[in-house]
Amino acid sequence: MPYFPASFETLIDRFASLPGIGRKSAQRLAFHVLSLPEGEAEAFAESILEARRRVHTCPVCQNLTDTDLCSVCADPRRDRSVLCVVAEARDVASLERSREYSGVYHVLHGVLSPMNHIGPDDIRIAELVARVADEDSGVREVIMATNPDTEGDTTALYIARLLKPFGVKVTRLAYGIPVGSNLEFTDDATLMRALDGRREM
């Protein structure tokens, strides 16, 4: 016998199906939704439908957008000769937040992962190659900004080899000791990266 009304159990189940939300949290969230002022819960439901209806990928860079082109591709001030390749749309947000980068992006929507049966055709690599191959695009440098783990490294290497024939410069983000950290608390893998990537002073 369920301890809550059926429609309430359904709502708990829905919340519990979200990543990182356990049964107890789901129950708390469901109670919260019931206690919301009139109209607020409807607005929540509507925001889900609205995001699903409007958000699509940018035809140029595959980033998420709810306009024809994404805000980066639509911005005439961005430098189209530099193209930064990231695994996920959230990585674009991270890089934009740093306000350091003025080029454009390409979002792969995943990384190569033989373990999970994700091959080159499952992520947006063909679109990237087409973009670099197109002489009108004027791409001179491609920065590989996938994460510094096995899958991110493999993906970067695979794409770098694919792009070589087109005569563009392919670079990789620098990985090393994070600013504010110190040697004592840096793990071995990061230290190795920091040594590999050492630069002349």
Added chain:
Amino acid sequence: MPYFPASFETLIDRFASLPGIGRKSAQRLAFHVLSLPEGEAEAFAESILEARRRVHTCPVCQNLTDTDLCSVCADPRRDRSVLCVVAEARDVASLERSREYSGVYHVLHGVLSPMNHIGPDDIRIAELVARVADEDSGVREVIMATNPDTEGDTTALYIARLLKPFGVKVTRLAYGIPVGSNLEFTDDATLMRALDGRREM
């Protein structure tokens, strides 16, 4: 400048407004909703609206229900002479889970809290008094099961005094050392409760 499409930012904001969900988690949840299979996101939105439309309080015990009477009040096998008073609907679920209690409930939907300006008229005390006062209801014992904290204790005491004139027995749940714990790791307040509540062997 927002880093995500407007309708996506709105969805993140909605998730972030839920209790215990930070900005980062909200972003992860919003990405998850976008990646759901067709129909799943719509079902999520619908479950919110459906729960809001259908769930209401039971006219007898104030518990949440989506039928006329709640499942406890509608069950002819429950003992109507024993009435357990809890602060929230989720407490009914906790007690039902123990499968130990066969009486009925009364849900207050809050506790007295002068700090938060919550007085007797803001929670369902009048409904409880009316129920006990009604001779047809046959209530003989009222078990106060509010939490063992200042507000829960105050609420229990306040209600106990209100119900005294009606000649019903008013009891309080036993609070003490939890099963499986031991003296060493029991906090002072709980130990004091355990001492106060000691029983003859």
